[in-house]
Amino acid sequence: MITLLGFIMMLGIIALILLRRISPVVAFSTIPVAICLVAGFSPQQIGEFIKSGLLTVAPTAALFLFAILYFGIMRDRGLFDPLVNFLIRSTGGRPLAVALVTVLATAVVHLDGVGAATFLLTIPALLPLYRRVNMSPLLLLCLVGTTAGVMNMVPWGGTTARAAAVSGLDATQLWLGLIPVQVVGLACMLLIAGVLGLRAQRRQARSLSAAATVDFEATHTDPREYALSPTTLRYWLNVGLTVAILACLFTGIFPLYACFIVGLGIALPLNFSLDVQAERLKAHAWDALQMVMVMMAAAVLLGVLSGAKMSDGMALALIDVLPAGSAQYLHVIVGAFGVPLGMIFSPDAYYFALLPVIRDVAMAAGVPLESVARAMLIGENTGFSISPVVPSVYLALALAGVELRKHIAFTFFWAWGVSLVMLVFAVMIGVIQV
Structure with a gap:
C-alpha cells in the first residue's frame, strides 16, 4: 500500500503543480503529510520524517537565501553591466549568438560538476543579457540546466559518485566511456540553442520595439540608482569579493552556503550605509524568501519519501511491471525513462534504491555492470534541472525568476529528447551493451 500511495503522491504533486491547481509550497508541505496519515503513520513518526528532511536541505536553503541576497546587492551595484555590454557587443545582440554562447559558457563552467555553483555563475551573469535582447528567461534556464545535465557525468560529480559507490566501479572508469556520449549531447544542445535562438531572433525581428535596432550601448533597463562606475575603487572591491567567493566554490575550501553568508556580511557594509542596507535587503527579500x-x-x-520507505517500494514496483524476458534490456528501458523517473526519485533514491535493483536483474541476464550504471547516469543527469526533488533546481528558478511549472513545461521534452539521443548513441558505439 505504501508503494501505491507513493506513486499517487508524486504523480499527484507533479500534475497539480503543472496544472496550476496548487502552489509548490502547499503541495510539498501538505500532501506528503496527508499520505502518511492515510498510510497509518503516527504524528510522531511523520515529525521525524520531516525533521530528517529539514536537516538534509538546511545547508542548501541557507545557500539559496544568502546567494540570492548577495547577487541582488551586486546587481544593484552594476557588477555585471560591463560583462553584459561586452557580450552584447560580441554577439551583436543576436539571440542566436546569445543562445550558443549560453551553451558553451555553461559547458565550461560545469566542469566542476556542482549544479548550484553553475547556476550561481551563469544565470546572474547572463540574465541581464537576455533581458536586454528581449529573450525569455525560460530559454536561459532550459539551455543552462540541460547543458549542465549533459556535462554532469564527470567523475567528481555527485551522481557519478553515487553510481560508482553502488556499482563498486571506479568513477573515472565509468566516465571515460561516456566522454563521446557527452560530446554528442553537447552537439545536441548547440543544435537546440540554434533552433530556439533563431526562433527568438525571428520574434525579435517581428517586434515593433526591436524592428529597427537594439541600442547595444544603452544603459541597463533596470533602475540604476545604486550602480557603480567600473572606474571606481568600490566597484573593483566588489569584483574582488565575488571572484574570491567563486574561487571558494571551485576549490571547495569553504562550504557553498558559508561562502555567501560571509560574502553578504562583507558586501553590505562595503556598499551601503546602515539605513540603506536594510532597504536593499528588503527589496530583495521576497525573491529570497519565496524560494526558501x-x-x-x-x-x-x-x-517522507525516504523515511516512509516509499522510494524503495516504488523502485521494486517499477521492476515488477516490466514484461517477462526484458531483463537484458532493463537498464536501457529505465535509462530511456530516466528524465521522468528523475522527477519522481531524488538522486539518492534513484541511485541507492532503484539502481541496485536494476543492477541485480540486468547482471543476472548477463549485462555488464558498467552498462547498467552508464545507462542510468545518462537518463537521470540530463533532466536533473527540471526535477522538483533536486534542491539546486529551486536556486536556478529563483535566480532566473521563473515558476517551476513553466520551466518544466518549456524544458521537459528538450531534456528528454537529448537524453534519448545520447542513450541511443551510447548503445550504437557499445558503451552500453544489451
Whole structure:
C-alpha cells in the first residue's frame, strides 16, 4: 500500500503543480503529510520524517537565501553591466549568438560538476543579457540546466559518485566511456540553442520595439540608482569579493552556503550605509524568501519519501511491471525513462534504491555492470534541472525568476529528447551493451 500511495503522491504533486491547481509550497508541505496519515503513520513518526528532511536541505536553503541576497546587492551595484555590454557587443545582440554562447559558457563552467555553483555563475551573469535582447528567461534556464545535465557525468560529480559507490566501479572508469556520449549531447544542445535562438531572433525581428535596432550601448533597463562606475575603487572591491567567493566554490575550501553568508556580511557594509542596507535587503527579500519557503516545504516531501520507505517500494514496483524476458534490456528501458523517473526519485533514491535493483536483474541476464550504471547516469543527469526533488533546481528558478511549472513545461521534452539521443548513441558505439 505504501508503494501505491507513493506513486499517487508524486504523480499527484507533479500534475497539480503543472496544472496550476496548487502552489509548490502547499503541495510539498501538505500532501506528503496527508499520505502518511492515510498510510497509518503516527504524528510522531511523520515529525521525524520531516525533521530528517529539514536537516538534509538546511545547508542548501541557507545557500539559496544568502546567494540570492548577495547577487541582488551586486546587481544593484552594476557588477555585471560591463560583462553584459561586452557580450552584447560580441554577439551583436543576436539571440542566436546569445543562445550558443549560453551553451558553451555553461559547458565550461560545469566542469566542476556542482549544479548550484553553475547556476550561481551563469544565470546572474547572463540574465541581464537576455533581458536586454528581449529573450525569455525560460530559454536561459532550459539551455543552462540541460547543458549542465549533459556535462554532469564527470567523475567528481555527485551522481557519478553515487553510481560508482553502488556499482563498486571506479568513477573515472565509468566516465571515460561516456566522454563521446557527452560530446554528442553537447552537439545536441548547440543544435537546440540554434533552433530556439533563431526562433527568438525571428520574434525579435517581428517586434515593433526591436524592428529597427537594439541600442547595444544603452544603459541597463533596470533602475540604476545604486550602480557603480567600473572606474571606481568600490566597484573593483566588489569584483574582488565575488571572484574570491567563486574561487571558494571551485576549490571547495569553504562550504557553498558559508561562502555567501560571509560574502553578504562583507558586501553590505562595503556598499551601503546602515539605513540603506536594510532597504536593499528588503527589496530583495521576497525573491529570497519565496524560494526558501519552497525549499523547506520540499524537505517535507524528501523526508517522507525516504523515511516512509516509499522510494524503495516504488523502485521494486517499477521492476515488477516490466514484461517477462526484458531483463537484458532493463537498464536501457529505465535509462530511456530516466528524465521522468528523475522527477519522481531524488538522486539518492534513484541511485541507492532503484539502481541496485536494476543492477541485480540486468547482471543476472548477463549485462555488464558498467552498462547498467552508464545507462542510468545518462537518463537521470540530463533532466536533473527540471526535477522538483533536486534542491539546486529551486536556486536556478529563483535566480532566473521563473515558476517551476513553466520551466518544466518549456524544458521537459528538450531534456528528454537529448537524453534519448545520447542513450541511443551510447548503445550504437557499445558503451552500453544489451
